[in-house]
Amino acid sequence: MTVMEQRGAYRPTPPPAWQPRTDPAPLLPDALPHRVLGTEAAAQVDPDLLRRLYAQLVRGRRYNTQATALTKQGRLAVYPSSTGQEACEVAAALVLEERDWLFPSYRDTLAAVARGLDPVQALTLLRGDWHTGYDPREHRVAPLCTPLATQLPHAVGLAHAARLKGDDVVALAMIGDGGTSEGDFHEALNFAAVWQAPVVFLVQNNGFAISVPLAKQTAAPSLAHKAVGYGMPGRLVDGNDAAAVHEVLGEAIAHARAGGGPTLVEAVTYRMEAHTNADDDKRYRDDADVEAWRAHDPIALLERELTGRGLIDEAGMAAAREDAEAMAADLRERMNQDPVLDPMDLFAHVYARPTTQLLEQEAMLRAELDAETRGHDDPEGATR
Amino acid sequence: MTTVAVKPATMAQAFGRALRDAMAEDPTVHVMGEDVGALGGVFRVTDGLVKEFGEDRVTDTPLAEAGILGTAVGMAMYGLRPVVEMQFDAFAYPAFEQLISHVARWRNRTRGAMPLPITVRVPYGGGIGGVEHHSDSSEAYYIATPGLHVVTPATVADAYGLLRAAIASDDPVVVLEPKRLYWSKDAWNPDEPQAVEPIGRAVVRRRGRSATLITYGPSVPVCLEAAEAARAEGWDLEVVDLRSLVPFDDETVSASVRRTGRAVVVHESGSFGGPGGEIAARVTERCFHHLEAPVLRVAGFDIPYPPPMLERHHLPGVDRILDAVARLQWEARS
Ligand SMILES: Cc1ncc(C[n+]2csc(CCOP(=O)(O)OP(=O)(O)O)c2C)c(N)n1
Ligand SMILES: [Mg+2]
Numbered sequence: 001m002t003v004m005e006q007r008g009a010y011r012p013t014p015p016p017a018w019q020p021r022t023d024p025a026p027l028l029p030d031a032l033p034h035r036v037l038g039t040e041a042a043a044q045v046d047p048d049l050l051r052r053l054y055a056q057l058v059r060g061r062r063y064n065t066q067a068t069a070l071t072k073q074g075r076l077a078v079y080p081s082s083t084g085q086e087a088c089e090v091a092a093a094l095v096l097e098e099r100d101w102l103f104p105s106y107r108d109t110l111a112a113v114a115r116g117l118d119p120v121q122a123l124t125l126l127r128g129d130w131h132t133g134y135d136p137r138e139h140r141v142a143p144l145c146t147p148l149a150t151q152l153p154h155a156v157g158l159a160h161a162a163r164l165k166g167d168d169v170v171a172l173a174m175i176g177d178g179g180t181s182e183g184d185f186h187e188a189l190n191f192a193a194v195w196q197a198p199v200v201f202l203v204q205n206n207g208f209a210i211s212v213p214l215a216k217q218t219a220a221p222s223l224a225h226k227a228v229g230y231g232m233p234g235r236l237v238d239g240n241d242a243a244a245v246h247e248v249l250g251e252a253i254a255h256a257r258a259g260g261g262p263t264l265v266e267a268v269t270y271r272m273e274a275h276t277n278a279d280d281d282k283r284y285r286d287d288a289d290v291e292a293w294r295a296h297d298p299i300a301l302l303e304r305e306l307t308g309r310g311l312i313d314e315a316g317m318a319a320a321r322e323d324a325e326a327m328a329a330d331l332r333e334r335m336n337q338d339p340v341l342d343p344m345d346l347f348a349h350v351y352a353r354p355t356t357q358l359l360e361q362e363a364m365l366r367a368e369l370d371a372e373t374r375g376h377d378d379p380e381g382a383t384r
Numbered sequence: 385m386t387t388v389a390v391k392p393a394t395m396a397q398a399f400g401r402a403l404r405d406a407m408a409e410d411p412t413v414h415v416m417g418e419d420v421g422a423l424g425g426v427f428r429v430t431d432g433l434v435k436e437f438g439e440d441r442v443t444d445t446p447l448a449e450a451g452i453l454g455t456a457v458g459m460a461m462y463g464l465r466p467v468v469e470m471q472f473d474a475f476a477y478p479a480f481e482q483l484i485s486h487v488a489r490w491r492n493r494t495r496g497a498m499p500l501p502i503t504v505r506v507p508y509g510g511g512i513g514g515v516e517h518h519s520d521s522s523e524a525y526y527i528a529t530p531g532l533h534v535v536t537p538a539t540v541a542d543a544y545g546l547l548r549a550a551i552a553s554d555d556p557v558v559v560l561e562p563k564r565l566y567w568s569k570d571a572w573n574p575d576e577p578q579a580v581e582p583i584g585r586a587v588v589r590r591r592g593r594s595a596t597l598i599t600y601g602p603s604v605p606v607c608l609e610a611a612e613a614a615r616a617e618g619w620d621l622e623v624v625d626l627r628s629l630v631p632f633d634d635e636t637v638s639a640s641v642r643r644t645g646r647a648v649v650v651h652e653s654g655s656f657g658g659p660g661g662e663i664a665a666r667v668t669e670r671c672f673h674h675l676e677a678p679v680l681r682v683a684g685f686d687i688p689y690p691p692p693m694l695e696r697h698h699l700p701g702v703d704r705i706l707d708a709v710a711r712l713q714w715e716a717r718s
Contacts, residue, residue, distance in 0.1 A: 002439040131489075135497035136461065143493050147485045153451050154486070157458025157466075164440050165462070184481070187451030194446055349496040350531055352554050355584070355631035 003163070003195055022231075029224035029236040033268045036243040037305045045243050047311045053090060053242040054306055055320040057299045060086040060110045062324035063119065064273075066331050067109070067126075071277040075335045077128040080107045084240070084272030087298035088204045090114050091245035092172055095253060103142040103155040103173040107204070111174060112141045119327065120334045129339035148179040152188030152201065159192070159199040159256075170256045171199045172249070178209020180226065181217045189264065193230040198256035200249060201264045204239060206271035211284035227264035239269030240298040243305075270296075343369060392569040395543045399429045399505070399561060401574045402547035403467060407437050410465065413551060416443040416452060417469030417505075426471055427507055427566050449479035453504065457486055460500045467551055473508040474517040480525070487556045488531030499554045503547070508536075509602040509652050510684075511564035511699055513692040519563075520689055521653035523601075526558045527629045527662075533583055534629040536560035538604030540570035542627060545581035553583060562602035586633035588640060592622035595646035595712055598637055598663055600626040603650045603700060610705040619709055629659060637663070638670040645676040646712040650700050655683035677713035 013019045036042050042050075064083040070076040082089050085107075093114035096102060104112050112122045116139045124133020125144050132143035142158075145151035155173035162169035179185060180203055192199050203223050207214060220226055227234030233255075237248040245267055252263035270293040274281040281290075306312040347354050347362040354362065393401075407413045415430055415437075421444040424431030434442040445452050449470060456466035470476035476483075483504070490500040510519035526534045533555055537543040543561070550557035589604060590611050597607040604625045611621035624640050626633065641647045647667055649660035660681035667679050682700045690698045 004439055130495055131493040132495065132497075136494060137498070142461070143490075147481060150450075150454065150481060150485060153454025153482070154458040154461065156451075157455030157460075158462045159458070160455060161459040161462035161464050164464075171458075183448075183478075184450055184454060187446070187448040188454065190446050190448065191451045191455050345495070349492045349494075351491070351533070351631075352499060356634060357632065 056090040081273040087242035149182035149184035159197040177205040192262040196261035224266035239267030396566040398543040453479040453482040473520040536601035584631035586636040590623040592620040599650040
């Protein structure tokens with residue numbers, strides 16, 4: 001059976017019969033974001049999962065602060081921090097199986113690291129020693145993607161290919177609220193639904209696209225509502241509630257894996273830092289707004305749940321902090337070493353075999369570098 | 385096997401045969417695009433493929449070029465070899481962000497770890513009486529994008545060979561298909577195993593001693609016609625069919641110009657910022673001491689593609705080519 005046979009065909013039918021339409025109601029998101037922590041539902045969650053999420057959140061927060069510090073020391077060119085959004089980043093990584101694929105945006109280095117990527121390799125793009133610092137196949141993490149929403153069709157295509165091959169693989173694609181205005185967001189969701197591809201879209205609605213608030217991006221009742229127009233379910237979740245994000249993503253992934261098709265998940269969260277270290281958020285938002293979100297911090301929420309129910313003790317929390325410090329110290333130390341660069345790499349990875357034109361340009365650069373070296377050996381320029 | 389009579393085949397059939405053979409040989413080859421299924425594409429290049437290979441491998445996609453190419457990226461990441469059909473030159477533009485920001489540089493972005501074997505077929509060029517947005521020569525955009533190979537056949541046999549080579553390539557290849565040659569015929573035997581042309585080799589279509597016409601795609605037959613007409617003027621013109629714009633075959637082109645000492649680049653694309661400027665510069669850099677005259681260009685005007693009733697004034701024709709040849713400073717030689 002082909003993909004299309006499975007979905008059934010539309011036949012234009014004149015009135016009075018028309019073509020029967022499916023009821024959109026089951027696709028609609030709930031009125032309020034789904035929450036688990038601090039509710040009765042939390043008791044149903046495996047305490048081990050909560051503890052794992054907690055350890056990763058603490059580690060993730062430390063990763064964010066360390067990376068931001070590295071920008072100040074000139075060790076990173078730029079860092080778009082996910083501080084305040086760690087619940088989404090961590091849950092996205094932990095909810096996937098080994099064989100699944102993650103499609104991160106530039107803000108999602110943390111998700112890639114939580115999935116197992118080496119923290120230094122994950123920062124290659126932002127350090128600037130190459131673009132993607134890892135083989136995407138190794139941990140099934142696509143290259144961190146900067147052109148907004150363009151990673152979404154990739155996730156759809158990969159999920160579609162996996163399904164055609166009969167593989168039990170799901171793709172999870174991450175995007176911000178602003179990115180949902182891009183054409184590629186629309187096209188990806190449409191392709192995914194038409195093909196019933198096993199893909200889940202996670203929108204982190206952190207309130208801003210650099211300086212532009214969500215109200216200027218969309219007039220939709222919520223971003224999750226957009227799902228309905230494509231014929232897929234939309235889910236709304238509290239993006240700072242790691243257990244809720246994990247649960248909603250888990251259900252969407254299970255649905256996709258079972259052949260049920262794609263889901264759009266909107267996680268409502270908040271960007272606690274400026275867009276990047278180079279941004280000045282004082283120009284477009286009030287400190288008071290940021291402060292209001294501190295009370296809803298993802299780590300505090302989970303910590304309250306764990307300590308309130310006696311699921312973690314002081315030693316357990318200290319262990320999480322120590323692990324995070326060790327990661328940060330290692331990251332600091334390795335990032336303080338200058339990366340080894342080979343300028344000839346510039347020509348090595350354009351085509352399988354460099355064109356003769358590229359070989360000429362490579363020879364030119366090599367000659368320039370040789371001359372530079374000779375110049376250093378012979379500062380007086382006596383040999384010239 | 386009994387010998388099959390060599391019957392004339394059209395270029396469209398040769399492209400279709402290349403797709404068919406590639407799909408039969410390699411189960412990872414998938415064809416996707418708008419109307420490529422039951423209809424066989426608006427130019428019928430994919431005629432019959434869906435019957436033979438099914439809808440999962442010959443897919444009518446939603447109407448969204450960025451989505452088509454973007455999903456092809458994901459499919460290639462998972463080990464497939466997508467062949468994407470863009471319906472017309474100008475309708476490939478919505479896919480440019482995917483093409484430029486991802487397809488062309490994926491190998492580079494991943495430091496060689498993940499090449500993307502994607503073929504993008506683009507029917508291009510004018511001369512078919514198409515209304516607005518159906519006749520663009522968009523090659524300048526593609527060749528200005530590092531990481532893409534760009535080929536364009538001018539013969540039925542090359543249509544087969546270059547498309548097979550494109551699909552076999554581990555790098556993304558843009559195959560520019562000259563629309564007005566789709567129905568051109570050659571004696572070509574589709575049942576004979578075909579030599580797959582290596583990408584990047586130009587070919588001398590006509591030997592000559594007076595001057596070289598450097599051209600490609602839809603302008604090749606025009607140049608051959610011009611070369612015939614030039615005999616009456618006493619010029620014996622050589623015609624080089626580039627076949628591949630990227631990689632560019634400097635060797636074949638330079639060797640020809642060194643022999644003839646004069647060159648005219650001919651293409652439909654506009655001249656300002658068009659491929660002719662780059663080709664003229666390369667020829668001049670390599671053949672300066674052999675040149676008897678500046679390298680000239682005969683190109684489309686630098687205007688949006690004209691309406692069909694005016695397009696004959698825009699397209700480089702035999703007379704304009706011969707006028708250019710006449711301006712190659714023949715008097716200086718004696
Ligand atoms: C196609 C494109 N246009 C513009 C940009 C520049 N840009 C980078 S991030 C950004 C804001 C995106 O906001 P959102 O999608 O909400 O994600 P967030 O940064 O909040 O995680 C913009 C405009 C870009 N990267 N790509
Ligand atoms: Mg945002």
